[in-house]
Amino acid sequence: MKYTEPLQSDQFYHIYNHAIGNENLFRNADNYQYFLKRYADFISPIASTYAYCLLPNHFHFLIRIKSEIELLEYYKLKYAEAEKKPEFMVAYFAMQQFSNFFNAYAKAFNKSYKRKGALFLDYMKRKSVTDEKYLSNLLHYIHYNPVHHGICKKIGDWDYTSFHAHISNKPTRLNRDEVLNWFGGKEKMVGIHAAKPVGVSIEELEFY
DSSP, X not given: OGGGOOOOTTOEEEEEEEBSTTOOSOSXXXXXXXXXXXXXXXXXXXXXXXXXXXETTEEEEEEEEOOHHHHHHHHHHHTTTOSSOOOOOHHHHHHHHHHHHXXXXXXXXXXXXXXXXXXXXXXXXXXXXXXXXXXXXXXHHHHHHHXXXXXXXXXXXXXXXXXXXXXXXXXXXXXXXXXXXXXXXXXXXXXXHTSOOOSSOHHHHSOO
8 A cells, every 4th residue: 555655765755644533733824834844853854845735634745755875864963872773774764754743743733732642644645756747747736735625716825835935936945946847947837737737646645
C-alpha cells in the first residue's frame, strides 16, 4: 500500500495526512502558521519542499527527500551531543523526523485547547513520484484542493497554500525556480492554475 512506502533519498513524494475522526488540525490562523513553523524545524533539514496545501482537517505536501550525504550530515549534527544514537538509516531517519513533527504539533495543539489523545491518523500517506509531467499535475492538484473541497471558488482565494509564494517575488523556502520551470514560467503557471487539474486521480489522493 502506498502509505507504507519507505522514504528514500533523492526521491519525490506526495505526503498527506488527516485529523483523526471529525477533528480539525487547524482552528485559526495561528494554528496554520505554527504548523508551518514546526514543519520548517523538523522537515526542512531533511527534505526540499515544492508545494503544500493546508486545509482545516488535512494537508498535502510535495517534497523531495534530500541526498543521503545531506541526511547523514544533519544526523551527525542532530545527535552530536547525544550519548546514545539510533543507527542511521535513511528511511527510518526521515520517518522519525515526520513523527517528531506531528508529535510536536499535536502536543502544542492539545495544550492550547485542553485536549487529550491522538490528533493525526496513525499513518502518514505517501506516494513516490517519478514522472516529471505528473509532478506539475500533482502540484496543480495540491493547490486546487481547497476548490475541490468547496472551501473557495479559486485557488488564489485560499491563504494556506504555496501558490501565493510561487507567484510572489518574496524570499521563500520553497524550490520556486524549479517549480516555475516545470510550468514554463510564472504566467503559464497562473494560466494553468485557472483551470481544473488534469492527469491526477482524486480518488487516490484523498481521504474517503
